[in-house]
Amino acid sequence: MSKEITSRTADYAQWYNDIVLKAGLADYSAVKGCMVIKPHGYALWENMRDVLDKMFKDTGHQNAYFPLFIPKSFLSKEAAHVEGFAKECAVVTHYRLKNDPNGGGVIVDPDAKLEEELIVRPTSETIIWNTYKDWIQSYRDLPLLINQWANVVRWEMRTRLFLRTTEFLWQEGHTAHATREEAIEETQKMLEVYATFAEEYMALPVVRGVKTANERFAGAEDTYCIEALMQDGKALQAGTSHFLGQNFAKAFDVQFRDKDNKLDYVWATSWGVSTRLVGALVMAHSDDQGLVLPPRIAPLQVVVVPIFNKDVAAQERINNYANELIATLKAQGVRVKYDNDDNARPGWKFAEYELKGVPVRIALGPRDMENNVAEVARRDTKEKASVSLDNLAAHVIDLLADIQSNMFIKATNFRNENTRKVDTWDEFIRVLDEQAGFVAAHWDGTPATEEKIKELTKATIRCIPLNNEQEEGKCILTGNPSSQRVLFARAY
Amino acid sequence: MSKEITSRTADYAQWYNDIVLKAGLADYSAVKGCMVIKPHGYALWENMRDVLDKMFKDTGHQNAYFPLFIPKSFLSKEAAHVEGFAKECAVVTHYRLKNDPNGGGVIVDPDAKLEEELIVRPTSETIIWNTYKDWIQSYRDLPLLINQWANVVRWEMRTRLFLRTTEFLWQEGHTAHATREEAIEETQKMLEVYATFAEEYMALPVVRGVKTANERFAGAEDTYCIEALMQDGKALQAGTSHFLGQNFAKAFDVQFRDKDNKLDYVWATSWGVSTRLVGALVMAHSDDQGLVLPPRIAPLQVVVVPIFNKDVAAQERINNYANELIATLKAQGVRVKYDNDDNARPGWKFAEYELKGVPVRIALGPRDMENNVAEVARRDTKEKASVSLDNLAAHVIDLLADIQSNMFIKATNFRNENTRKVDTWDEFIRVLDEQAGFVAAHWDGTPATEEKIKELTKATIRCIPLNNEQEEGKCILTGNPSSQRVLFARAY
Numbered sequence: 001m002s003k004e005i006t007s008r009t010a011d012y013a014q015w016y017n018d019i020v021l022k023a024g025l026a027d028y029s030a031v032k033g034c035m036v037i038k039p040h041g042y043a044l045w046e047n048m049r050d051v052l053d054k055m056f057k058d059t060g061h062q063n064a065y066f067p068l069f070i071p072k073s074f075l076s077k078e079a080a081h082v083e084g085f086a087k088e089c090a091v092v093t094h095y096r097l098k099n100d101p102n103g104g105g106v107i108v109d110p111d112a113k114l115e116e117e118l119i120v121r122p123t124s125e126t127i128i129w130n131t132y133k134d135w136i137q138s139y140r141d142l143p144l145l146i147n148q149w150a151n152v153v154r155w156e157m158r159t160r161l162f163l164r165t166t167e168f169l170w171q172e173g174h175t176a177h178a179t180r181e182e183a184i185e186e187t188q189k190m191l192e193v194y195a196t197f198a199e200e201y202m203a204l205p206v207v208r209g210v211k212t213a214n215e216r217f218a219g220a221e222d223t224y225c226i227e228a229l230m231q232d233g234k235a236l237q238a239g240t241s242h243f244l245g246q247n248f249a250k251a252f253d254v255q256f257r258d259k260d261n262k263l264d265y266v267w268a269t270s271w272g273v274s275t276r277l278v279g280a281l282v283m284a285h286s287d288d289q290g291l292v293l294p295p296r297i298a299p300l301q302v303v304v305v306p307i308f309n310k311d312v313a314a315q316e317r318i319n320n321y322a323n324e325l326i327a328t329l330k331a332q333g334v335r336v337k338y339d340n341d342d343n344a345r346p347g348w349k350f351a352e353y354e355l356k357g358v359p360v361r362i363a364l365g366p367r368d369m370e371n372n373v374a375e376v377a378r379r380d381t382k383e384k385a386s387v388s389l390d391n392l393a394a395h396v397i398d399l400l401a402d403i404q405s406n407m408f409i410k411a412t413n414f415r416n417e418n419t420r421k422v423d424t425w426d427e428f429i430r431v432l433d434e435q436a437g438f439v440a441a442h443w444d445g446t447p448a449t450e451e452k453i454k455e456l457t458k459a460t461i462r463c464i465p466l467n468n469e470q471e472e473g474k475c476i477l478t479g480n481p482s483s484q485r486v487l488f489a490r491a492y
Numbered sequence: 493m494s495k496e497i498t499s500r501t502a503d504y505a506q507w508y509n510d511i512v513l514k515a516g517l518a519d520y521s522a523v524k525g526c527m528v529i530k531p532h533g534y535a536l537w538e539n540m541r542d543v544l545d546k547m548f549k550d551t552g553h554q555n556a557y558f559p560l561f562i563p564k565s566f567l568s569k570e571a572a573h574v575e576g577f578a579k580e581c582a583v584v585t586h587y588r589l590k591n592d593p594n595g596g597g598v599i600v601d602p603d604a605k606l607e608e609e610l611i612v613r614p615t616s617e618t619i620i621w622n623t624y625k626d627w628i629q630s631y632r633d634l635p636l637l638i639n640q641w642a643n644v645v646r647w648e649m650r651t652r653l654f655l656r657t658t659e660f661l662w663q664e665g666h667t668a669h670a671t672r673e674e675a676i677e678e679t680q681k682m683l684e685v686y687a688t689f690a691e692e693y694m695a696l697p698v699v700r701g702v703k704t705a706n707e708r709f710a711g712a713e714d715t716y717c718i719e720a721l722m723q724d725g726k727a728l729q730a731g732t733s734h735f736l737g738q739n740f741a742k743a744f745d746v747q748f749r750d751k752d753n754k755l756d757y758v759w760a761t762s763w764g765v766s767t768r769l770v771g772a773l774v775m776a777h778s779d780d781q782g783l784v785l786p787p788r789i790a791p792l793q794v795v796v797v798p799i800f801n802k803d804v805a806a807q808e809r810i811n812n813y814a815n816e817l818i819a820t821l822k823a824q825g826v827r828v829k830y831d832n833d834d835n836a837r838p839g840w841k842f843a844e845y846e847l848k849g850v851p852v853r854i855a856l857g858p859r860d861m862e863n864n865v866a867e868v869a870r871r872d873t874k875e876k877a878s879v880s881l882d883n884l885a886a887h888v889i890d891l892l893a894d895i896q897s898n899m900f901i902k903a904t905n906f907r908n909e910n911t912r913k914v915d916t917w918d919e920f921i922r923v924l925d926e927q928a929g930f931v932a933a934h935w936d937g938t939p940a941t942e943e944k945i946k947e948l949t950k951a952t953i954r955c956i957p958l959n960n961e962q963e964e965g966k967c968i969l970t971g972n973p974s975s976q977r978v979l980f981a982r983a984y
Contacts, residue, residue, distance in 0.1 A: 034559035
């Protein structure tokens with residue numbers, strides 16, 4: 001496979017696919033809309049998962065695991081929920097194959113038809129709330145703070161690697177509370193966990209906001225979200241946290257006795273992020289040479305490449321120094337590798353690690369060694385520097401921190417430069433078409449106007465930012481009065 | 493729910509279910525044959541997963557993720573494989589629901605029928621080897637050492653929590669090699685990884701062996717296994733490692749060019765362990781008071797329970813000492829909790845932690861504190877000791893190691909005492925019925941005899957132990973000559 005990557009300016013969509021495929025993040029599969037997550041992509045997801053998992057546990061949550069299958073009738077119990085998911089469900093109808101009596105291989109055994117069809121979970125509110133019914137009787141059983149790492153299936157007609165696939169990996173938190181206030185607090189707390197993760201680990205600045213009624217999760221009273229901006233100026237929803245009110249408790253009859261022995265329905269939240277984040281990471285930071293990964297979640301943070309000539313003594317000096325350096329870095333928790341494979345030339349290796357997004361590359365050549373220096377290249381800016389061997393480990397550790405913060409600053413600047421206040425319809429259209437990015441504009445607050453704007457421009461309201469500045473204005477489409485701007489964008 | 497546990501002697505099967513349900517490991521679900529893994533059970537599985545994952549990575553394997561769905565036609569490509577799995581497959585036939593025009597809720601949309609049905613993976617050899625076809629061209633692409641953590645579905649008619657469920661969690665390794673020898677070496681290496689894990693972490697002694705042709709994985713040339721003995725004298729297969737020969741490479745046409753540019757089919761292995769191990773752990777070690785967990789994989793290793801009287805100064809002394817102790821233990825990597833919840837009495841807490849299998853319980857009471865001691869109870873033997881506060885942390889760390897090794901020794905002695913050499917058919921029947929355990933007996937090596945013995949006694953050949961002693965003998969059923977004993981048992 002050629003390592004050639006289409007440039008972003010030539011074809012952004014193709015650039016994205018090239019990176020995902022050629023950097024070894026994922027591959028297409030034989031099953032329509034499903035992907036194979038390759039080792040490099042999976043290692044990235046594992047790192048993201050481990051950080052998030054710790055953040056969930058630190059905020060009091062426990063992991064559990066619920067069935068993959070959901071009885072069809074469960075979906076119907078919450079009206080908005082079934083409306084939102086019924087059209088994209090994989091349905092299990094039979095539980096056995098048999099040999100075709102006509103010799104055509106195996107066929108579905110018609111005698112093994114399920115009495116009630118099973119849905120492959122598109123999300124687990126229904127099966128989980130059906131279980132919570134048995135787990136919650138009293139206020140002493142609350143709050144119940146549970147998270148699940150799982151695969152889910154939503155039958156998508158148009159798919160893209162990581163961004164929208166029929167099956168994807170995710171986590172879904174499902175919590176139960178005694179009061180409305182506590183559930184809302186949980187919803188907001190988990191949104192902040194996601195925002196912190198995106199910004200501090202993925203180096204991805206996000207807008208914290210709340211969705212309009214049109215864009216809410218099917219079954220939620222409020223959907224909070226974090227929204228990020230990709231390099232092509234399109235927005236990407238990077239995580240959602242839902243306040244579900246008592247909707248699922250009522251649908252599954254989950255009541256508890258409070259301290260005064262009074263029965264009430266339980267209050268709920270759910271929240272999730274998925275392998276889609278890997279796609280967001282690629283789109284936010286990478287360049288025409290390949291992946292650019294933030295050090296805190298990069299599977300490999302530093303690679304050391306020796307450059308050998310025929311001088312055996314010099315080779316030994318390089319090996320010795322490299323092994324010492326690597327031991328020092330590993331002892332400080334750095335994920336580092338010594339690539340002294342002599343089946344590949346250094347130049348080939350440089351291109352390969354650049355493609356895979358390794359944040360720091362150290363080259364050790366005989367002449368450099370004589371001068372007591374090494375060449376240190378950083379992936380984000382592609383700058384190279386000659387660094388003294390004496391304090392190379394410390395330099396590398398500082399450099400990793402610098403790359404992490406530089407990537408965040410760069411992405412934040414890009415996002416800020418591409419967030420524009422717009423006050424007229426003409427300007428709105430022009431900015432969307434010519435500059436893209438987030439557009440902060442007044443909206444009259446009605447679903448009809450939101451729908452109309454989407455129809456006319458393909459732009460949606462990404463969110464109403466939290467702590468949004470209140471200002472009088474006029475809706476860009478209808479001219480009706482508005483008290484705040486909302487964030488529009490075309491989105492993934 | 494009553495915490496009362498049926499005793500092992502009264503009803504072993506009920507005892508097992510009581511422990512699983514009441515210790516909070518799992519719960520039944522609304523979906524036939526599927527279980528909910530509750531937080532305590534999932535934490536145990538997570539610990540097992542993390543240890544195994546590190547062992548896989550240390551032996552050069554990488555994780556990846558392949559689709560949940562397998563096109564029906566893939567299964568048929570390997571003849572033995574489809575024979576083994578077709579009868580227990582969940583089949584997805586449709587991808588959409590719709591509102592019933594007659595008002596009966598949602599129904600499967602007949603217009604959304606898949607052209608080719610999809611099977612929910614019962615194991616992933618077929619979808620993975622279909623992918624490997626694109627990944628392997630040359631000897632330079634080999635070996636390919638990949639593992640996947642995933643859920644799988646096998647439609648079981650009779651299920652038991654953890655031991656046999658329709659959906660279960662597992663890992664499946666799938667490796668590709670240039671030579672037969674290397675693939676066999678990998679198969680054996682991973683068996684040894686499993687055996688080491690079972691013995692050193694689960695405190696579960698296992699027999700390493702190879703399956704007879706009858707008991708082989710569908711599509712394998714050889715199935716290696718580890719077999720453990722449960723407290724009721726029944727055997728449990730705790731892990732398998734398969735040498736797949738070139739069967740899947742041929743089925744999916746995966747060929748590579750060797751160093752001499754000659755084309756050959758790739759050699760394969762696969763290996764897996766599952767959440768079934770949690771069931772094995774319960775059955776091997778627990779007692780009539782609840783779970784007994786080996787410290788190395790116990791979610792919580794030590795619990796500290798204060799016993800307060802009304803003396804506030806004494807309470808403060810206890811709290812201060814406990815916090816210090818816990819900090820010391822945590823700094824040494826011990827998973828420890830201070831349970832000073834005053835909504836529950838100490839006696840209730842003791843029973844609860846006993847039920848949940850926490851290896852060490854420390855009680856801190858005012859009188860003990862005055863005497864500079866604490867009461868330390870170990871879960872495995874239920875012994876209590878009065879230990880000086882001066883070196884309590886060190887004592888606890890030694891105790892954890894002692895419990896781990898004691899549990900292994902106890903289980904090993906039980907296994908050895910319940911492995912009996914038997915030379916006649918009458919004795920074989922008698923031992924199976926009256927003493928259970930492993931029975932080492934001669935077998936004439938034919939599948940027909942093996943089948944007949946299974947029919948007559950429900951005992952199966954668990955394995956032919958590796959490095960088995962060779963000795964002349966006569967088959968217990970047919971009297972035909974045999975060169976070695978094999979291990980029989982009734983099994984889960």
